[in-house]
Amino acid sequence: MWQSHTGMIGLRITYRMSLTERCDYMKKILILLLSLMLCTVPCLAVEEGSESVTEATEVTTEANTEATTKKAEKTTEKAESTTKKVKTTKKAEKVEPDVEEEKAPEKTEEVTEDSSQPRLMVTGYVVENDYLTPEKDGKITVTLQNMHPSKSVKNIMLSIEDGADEIIPEGMGTKYISSIGAGKIYSWEIPVSVFHSATVGEHKMNFTCEYEDEYGSGYSVNAALRVQVRQPAKLDYDGAKLPVKVVQEDTVTLNINLMNTGKSTLYNCKVEFDIEGLESGGSSFAGEIPVGESKTATANLRVDSEKTGNVKGTIKITYEDAFGKTFEKEQEVKTLIEKKVIKAEKKEEEEKKNPLWWLFLLAGLVVGGGLGFGIPFAINSKKQRDEDEKRL
Helix, strand or coil: CEEEEECCCCCEEEEECCHHHHHHHHHHHHHHHHHHHHHHHHHHHHHHCCHHHHHHHHHHHHHHHHHHHHHHHHHHHHHHHHHHHHHHHHHHHHHCCCCCCCCCCCCCCCCCCCCCCCCEEEEEEEEHHHCEECCECEEEEEEEEECCCCCCEEEEEEEEEECCCCEEECCCCEEEEEEECCCCEEEEEEEEEECCCCCCEEEEEEEEEEEECCCCCEEEEEEEEEEEECCCCCEEEECCCCCCEEECCCEEEEEEEEEECCCCCEEEEEEEEEECCEECCCCEEEEEECCCCEEEEEEEEEECCCCCEEEEEEEEEEEECCCCCEEEEEEEEEEEEECCCCHHHHHHHHHHHCCCHHHHHHHHHHHHHHHHHHHHHHHHHHHHHHHHHHHC
16 A cells, blocks of 8 residues: 655655554554644643643643553554454455355254054955865965054054854964064964854954054054855765666666755756666756755666677766865766567577477377367266166
């Protein structure tokens, strides 16, 4: 910075002053002004001619001088401090850019409490072999899933029962689980058995799940499991057999008795025949047979006119249960087919068996003729003798 200054001798000097020099310069000017002020006050006192005033003024001047000196020193210290600050600022200006970078405001995340309910759901179930039967134990598998993305469930109790009390779970039919994590899946396998007298058809299994969240709040889930129960289809029969011998072109009648000995109705019961040398003309249909009842399937079998000798075949019985499953039973049969005999042929056969038949016939005629002649003659002779005796 360039400054101009007029000295006591009237010379105007212009030079470049630093901040420190300016402070020193200001300090000297202040001291000079104070000195001038102190000099002026004694002069005024002398002119008034009062010595007391002069003494007081001197005391005051001394005090003022001391005060002014202290103020000057403080001002000097402030000027030096300012100089240091300016130097520091200049150094900082050399390092840092003129434009200060704007700081991005800090983001504050608001933390909110999640009050949503954790949801435990039955996502599916599987029945072993698709159905249950009294003939053997089965198994039901139930699958659960915690649908909440961040909350787990705990203190879980599972239970299952049949509304008709005909499907019996193993043990008490209950299960305890300590916890299921968020989004996790759990499967419960339940061994079950079925009463021998269980109703055929669909059974409703009641499934219950009770659980708690992390704060101890309780919840429950109920689900209905549809389970099919089947009873074994049982059928007994009698009368499925052939005579020991049959004759060509004869008709053999069979009456086969079909009996339902199971726990479910039988449907589409029929009897089919596949026997060599015997024609049935089709199957014999018995239809539906309720539990504990029986029906008769009748068939008329025509013996072949050309086949002879020993023959065999099968009688097949088919029926269905309530679910359309087909069952079969087969019975093997056999018989002897004899050739049909005509009457003329029969007579010839008898003649061949007795070649001297004509001798027997002639002897018969002679004996018969003799008897025919002798008997009437003897009778007439007896009558004639009786009449002669009466005349005498």
